[in-house]
Amino acid sequence: SKYHGYPCYNFRCKRGKTCKLDADNKPRCACQEPAECPASTNTFDNVCGTDNRTYDTSCHLFATKCNLDGTKTGHRLHLDYSGPCKLIPPCLENELSQFPLRMRDWLKNVLLQLYELDSMSPGYLTPKQRFKVKKIFENERRLYPGNHTVQLLAQDFEKNYNMYIYPVHWQFAQLDQHPSDRVLTHSELAPLRVPLVPMEHCTSHFFQKCDADKDKQVSFKEWTSCFGIKNDDMDPNLLF
Numbered sequence: 001s002k003y004h005g006y007p008c009y010n011f012r013c014k015r016g017k018t019c020k021l022d023a024d025n026k027p028r029c030a031c032q033e034p035a036e037c038p039a040s041t042n043t044f045d046n047v048c049g050t051d052n053r054t055y056d057t058s059c060h061l062f063a064t065k066c067n068l069d070g071t072k073t074g075h076r077l078h079l080d081y082s083g084p085c086k087l088i089p090p091c092l093e094n095e096l097s098q099f100p101l102r103m104r105d106w107l108k109n110v111l112l113q114l115y116e117l118d119s120m121s122p123g124y125l126t127p128k129q130r131f132k133v134k135k136i137f138e139n140e141r142r143l144y145p146g147n148h149t150v151q152l153l154a155q156d157f158e159k160n161y162n163m164y165i166y167p168v169h170w171q172f173a174q175l176d177q178h179p180s181d182r183v184l185t186h187s188e189l190a191p192l193r194v195p196l197v198p199m200e201h202c203t204s205h206f207f208q209k210c211d212a213d214k215d216k217q218v219s220f221k222e223w224t225s226c227f228g229i230k231n232d233d234m235d236p237n238l239l240f
């Protein structure tokens, strides 16, 4: 094609940056101007930043962040959740303690759903994952998806504890990919946090609390203990 010889063709830059030619006509990644971002087509494109400001699109947010590179404000700016900023009710202590119960149940149900999809058309799970989820799927004692009370979820976690071990490991492995170093950064947590925050107002609080040593990252050990997995059941071999 006519663009093939263009030095910026297929030249990839990270979010917030765009390829520009330098004085020697060499392609380089430079901060994008927010004004150059394509405008939103509807409010679903809006995102709320951790500065509690609504950005037209995630492109606008990351371009703004890039232009603030090296500043404290830039360092602190992240995508908090999708949609315009809204008033998130404060997370109460008792709600916070219920969050891992619902989240664990949800993770298990996501995997069971992937298992069913994979049974109809393979590709949703790897054979290794499938083998693990099969055991949960075939266990008749499992709690079936539904709108369960906190009491029931807590009871089930005690009774069927073993069924929750893999789903908690699985979600960690899904998120820990950039890089895969057994710690989750703020941006690695984003794919989980961003859609969840508007629905579950304790999400941000929960992940902050998970970071027990306050190094701004959630380690494998912090993650598993947040979800009530015993130290003895923490198994790096289950990270797939």
Ligand SMILES: [Ca+2]
Residues within 6 Å of the ligand: 175, 176, 177, 178, 179, 180, 181, 182, 183, 184, 185, 188
């Ligand atoms: Ca990581």
Ligand SMILES: [Ca+2]
Residues within 6 Å of the ligand: 210, 211, 212, 213, 214, 215, 216, 217, 218, 219, 222
């Ligand atoms: Ca930490």
